[in-house]
Amino acid sequence: MNLLERLAAIVGPGNVITDAAGLAPYLVEERGLYRGAALAVIRPGSTAEVAETVKACAGAGIPMVPQGGNTGLCGGGVPSEDGRSVVISTERLTRIRAVDPVDFTLTAEAGCVLANLQQAAEEADCLFPLSLGAEGSCRIGGNISTNAGGTNVLRYGNTRDLVLGLEVVLPDGRIWNGLKRLRKDNTGYALQHLFIGAEGTLGIVTACVLKLFPRPREIATAMVALSELEAALPLFARARAASGDSVTACELVPRIGLDLGVRHVPGVRDPFDTPHDWMLLLELSSSRPGGLRDALEDMLGQALEDGLAVDAVIAESAAQRADFWRIREAIPEAQKREGGSIKHDVAVATSRVPEMIRRCTSAVEAALPGVRVVPFGHLGDGNTHFNLTQPEAPPPNGADKAAFLARWAEMNRIVHDIVVGMEGSISAEHGIGRLKVDELAHYKPEVDLDLMRRVKEAVDPRGLMNPGKILR
Ligand SMILES: Cc1cc2nc3c(=O)[nH]c(=O)nc-3n(C[C@H](O)[C@H](O)[C@H](O)COP(=O)(O)OP(=O)(O)OC[C@H]3O[C@@H](n4cnc5c(N)ncnc54)[C@H](O)[C@@H]3O)c2cc1C
The missing domain is CATH 3.30.70.2740 (Alpha-Beta Plaits)
Known part of the structure; x- marks a missing residue:
């Protein structure tokens, strides 16, 4: 039996894609920067099938590229052009295994689309706060593997902060079961953190336990026109202090971003009568209703008096709130069209x-x-x-x-x-993938790179798991 026949026996023939048309969507990256090639796309339907798939590929010495929703912005989920790899897609791993509103946890398989997990949390009267523009198509395994950020990091943290436990298929096909619901566990190295943000270079995440939070009962959203860019900082600090630290989003919108949105994206409108150079989208939320809107209004009134803000609009309806968010979310799309x-x-x-x-x-x-x-x-x-x-x-x-x-x-x-x-980072939330491999090698201190290489060698000594990503 050749490799593809073995894989077909594991996942079923319908889940081994080899025809050009079927392969195409898995081989091109979100922005079209990379166009790869692959022997096949394999779509396992369970953790056991992922493990058997990986064992078979490892046995044959075939490189593997894990892929979720393929919305990553650094080419991490796309195979190289040499056509030697297989893509292992998580798109059939879509079971939500448990939602527990007492533990405030949600246990799900890696292929669940982020928006579906948000929905499942809401149905249990909870919040899963990870939120980003691609939430209708990115998958939680991809979010975990890129340690995705998004618009609520301020209050709830990055994906890393939202994961309690993981289940991972290692590069040799063994299953590491770290699927714990524990809030406290100091039993040595926190292994799940190795795989969070590893961009598929250390194994395939197959399931996770995520943290839930009480669902917000009051949300207050404002678009604020700043007197100058620097005014954003004191305004943000005041909003935190005035709201009992309830700021969940603080997003900067420049004039040109709004103008491009108005030009290219239907439904984007300037909320102000006169144009302003810098705007801030501020959102406050709380699971305890009452008081947030007033706090926001008072804070903004003072900021207008003090000259930090020159104008401000508070959303009066869910539709107006959506309009404000559309302005922010439209910027990348508008830029693409420009x-x-x-x-x-x-x-x-x-x-x-x-x-x-x-x-x-x-x-x-x-x-x-x-x-x-x-x-x-x-x-x-x-x-x-x-x-x-x-x-x-x-x-x-x-x-x-x-x-x-x-x-x-x-x-x-x-x-x-x-x-x-300025002691900053060259990749805050999108990762390294293929796009920033050289930049990482250029800027990371040698000790950091050495430790990263040793981890890679320890977990994936044959270098078969997503080669060429993160590290050269
Ligand atoms: C419109 C838009 C808006 C976005 N906004 C944000 C944002 O605000 N914040 C942000 O952080 N990102 C953002 N992104 C980037 C992207 O959505 C995230 O990186 C997302 O987390 C990727 O998920 P995915 O399922 O699409 O992963 P993929 O693109 O399929 O894969 C990304 C990486 O993870 C690996 N991988 C995927 N699944 C697994 C798995 N199960 N196990 C191991 N490795 C795996 C892949 O090999 C690859 O290296 C945005 C993208 C778009 C298109």
Whole structure:
């Protein structure tokens, strides 16, 4: 029996995809940056089938690429071009094994779509707070493997903070059962953390125990026009203090981000009568109803008096709240429609975000006159999507998307040098994948890289699990 026949015997012939049309969606990455090739896509339906699949591939010396919803932004879930690997998709691992509102836990298989888990939590009158633009298609195993962030990190933490236990198929096919519901467990190394954020390089996550929270009963959302970028910091601090630390989102929206949204994405409207350079989307929530809206209104009134804010609108309905969020969520899509974008997902200490934005903006504008800087995102976490849109001007600087994108590495170096010089991170929430392998090698201290390589060698000595990702 050859490998594909063995795999078909394990998962069923219908779950071994080898035809070009069937393979295509698994081989291209979200932004079209990478187009890989594969022997096959395998779709196991249980942990045992994942384990048998991995054993068979390992036995044949075949590299494996785990894949969830394939919404990752660094090419981590896409196989290389050599066509030697198999993609192991978790899309049939979609069972929710348990929802426990007493333990405040949810136990689910890795292929569950994030939005379905949010829904299951809500049905138990709980909240699973991980929330991001791709939640309708990303899968929890992918979220765990990229340690996804999103819009609620401020209050609830990254995915790492939301995981209590994991079940993982190791690169040799053994199953590691760490599927615990414990809040406390100090019995040596916390092994689950090895696999969180490992981008599939250490094994395949097959199931997880997630933390739930009480469901919010009151949500107050405002779009605030800032007097200047720097005003975001005291405003954010005041919102935390005034609301009993109930701020769940604090997202920065620049003028150009809103303008591009209005131009390209249906339903995006400027909530203000006059244009403002910098806006902050603030959201407060609490499981105890009453008082949040008033607290927000008072805080904003004072901020207007003190000159931190120049205008503010509080959402009066769920529809208006959705409108505010649409402004924020539309920015990446609008940028895509505007032409080429060079992206940076960087973090610095929250207090240094305005300085970082100003320094990076000056530096990239000096290097590439006409470039349009679109810095937006999770200000409350110190995480900025410092994205660049191609110049509007005619060639040589503008109009030519390919010429602009050819400067990707140069722009990365400028921005990342400044960010690392400010003790920041070159990848705050999207991971490394293939896209940032060289950047990681360039910026990570040698001791860090050495430890990471040793972990990889210990868990995956033959280097068959998602090779070429994170580490060279
Ligand atoms: C519109 C949009 C908005 C986004 N917003 C955010 C955001 O706000 N914050 C954020 O952090 N990210 C964001 N992302 C990026 C992306 O959605 C996340 O990285 C998500 O967590 C990836 O999940 P996935 O199931 O699509 O993983 P995939 O893309 O399939 O895989 C991502 C990585 O995880 C590995 N992997 C997947 N499943 C497993 C598994 N079961 N076991 C082991 N390894 C696995 C893959 O090999 C790959 O390296 C966004 C993406 C889009 C398209």
